[in-house]
Amino acid sequence: xxSVTQPDIHITxxxxxxxxxxxxxxxxxxxxxxxYVQSPGQGLQLLLKYFSGDTLxxxxxxxxxxxxxxxxxxxxxxxxxxxxxxxxxxxxVGAFGSGGYQKVTFGTGTKLQVIP
Amino acid sequence: xxxxxxxxxxxxxxxxxxxxxxxxxxxxxxxxxYWYRQAAGRGLQLLFYSVGIGQxxxxxxxxxxxxxxxxxxxxxxxxxxxLSDSGFYLCAWGGGGGYTFGSGTRLTVV
Numbered sequence: 662x663x664s665v666t667q668p669d670i671h672i673t674x675x676x677x678x679x680x681x682x683x684x685x686x687x688x689x690x691x692x693x694x695x696x697y698v699q700s701p702g703q704g705l706q707l708l709l710k711y712f713s714g715d716t717l718x719x720x721x722x723x724x725x726x727x728x729x730x731x732x733x734x735x736x737x738x739x740x741x742x743x744x745x746x747x748x749x750x751x752x753x754v755g756a757f758g759s760g761g762y763q764k765v766t767f768g769t770g771t772k773l774q775v776i777p
Numbered sequence: 778x779x780x781x782x783x784x785x786x787x788x789x790x791x792x793x794x795x796x797x798x799x800x801x802x803x804x805x806x807x808x809x810x811y812w813y814r815q816a817a818g819r820g821l822q823l824l825f826y827s828v829g830i831g832q833x834x835x836x837x838x839x840x841x842x843x844x845x846x847x848x849x850x851x852x853x854x855x856x857x858x859x860l861s862d863s864g865f866y867l868c869a870w871g872g873g874g875g876y877t878f879g880s881g882t883r884l885t886v887v
Contacts, residue, residue, distance in 0.1 A: 695875050704783075704867055704878035705821075751820065755875070763809065763871050769820035 663688040663754045667768035674742050675776050682737040682771050684752030693755035694735040695765065696726055700748045708750075711735065722746070747775045779804035783868045783879030790886055796841075796855040798882050800868030803849065808870040810851040812843055815865040815881075827851060858886045 664687045674680055686692055693712055697705040709720025716728040726737045735752060749772045755765040780803045790796060802808050812824040823836045825843035833843050840859050844852045851868060863886045869876040 693875075697876075697878075702881070702883065704880045705869075705876070707875045707877070710875050764823070764826070765871065765876060766823075767821040 663692065663756050663764075663766050665752050665754050665766055665768035667750075667752055667771050669771045670769070671772045671774065673774040673776060676744050677741050680737075680739045680742045680746070680773070682750050682752075682773070684735045684737065684768060685733050686735060686752070686754045687733065688754055688756060690756070693763070693765075694726075694728060695753040695755065696720065696724070696735075696737050697751045697753060697767075698722075698748050699751065699770075705751060708737070742773075742775055744775045744777070747773055749773070779808075779870070779877060781868060781870055781877055781879045783882060785882060786880065787883045788885070790858050790884065792860055792886055793857045796853070796858050796862070796884070798853040798866055798868075798884075800851045800853075800879055801849055802851075802870045805849070805870065807848060810845065811869045811871060811876065812851065812853050813867040813869065815867060821867065825853070860886050862886050 666685045668683055695710045696708040698708050699705045708724050709718050709726055711718050711728045719725050724739050726735055728735050749770045751770045752768040753765050755763050757763050783800045810827045813821045814824055815821050825835055827833050827845045830845055841855050866882045868879040
């Protein structure tokens with residue numbers, strides 16, 4: 662079974678500073694990897710995804726993530742954080758189960774606080 | 778484009794009362810549908826998934842049930858709510874490209 666670890670529960674960065682959110686996964690095959698963002702009281706929005714190919718993937722809102730198989734990691738980065746990026750971020754790993762459905766397992770999330 | 782609607786947005790229910798949360802999807806047919814619950818500090822827990830009408834799979838034993846009476850409708854129910862059922866419930870539909878989530882229902886059982 663797949664699993665996801667987000668070791669940082671809460672991160673605070675200054676506006677304009679760079680950001681890296683860590684994610685480690687466990688899965689026996691090539692994983693489908695995702696990052697989602699959730700604003701307070703809202704659903705989750707897909708930021709980016711990795712299935713195969715180029716290990717550096719670009720997403721919306723200026724985010725990118727790099728898949729490193731040797732480290733079982735899929736860290737999310739942004740070169741310059743904006744105050745509107747304050748939210749909770751979830752890393753997720755997906756696998757196709759029997760019957761064709763995709764089971765996605767989420768990490769426990771990292772809350773990002775942005776200070777002026 | 779595909780959209781997913783979930784309601785109500787917030788709900789306060791007494792212990793022992795019934796529950797019905799509804800989720801509908803537009804712009805796609807035969808979607809895979811999911812119900813997740815989110816508790817503070819615990820991430821998202823998959824409750825149910827459905828690959829078609831009348832086909833429901835449960836991931837964890839619990840006080841809740843799910844039904845899929847129509848292709849694009851997914852309902853989460855309970856006959857008698859418990860305090861532990863409080864949380865943020867999210868419906869999602871999923872293709873190979875990841876999930877699209879509804880805006881969620883905040884359920885408080887009092």
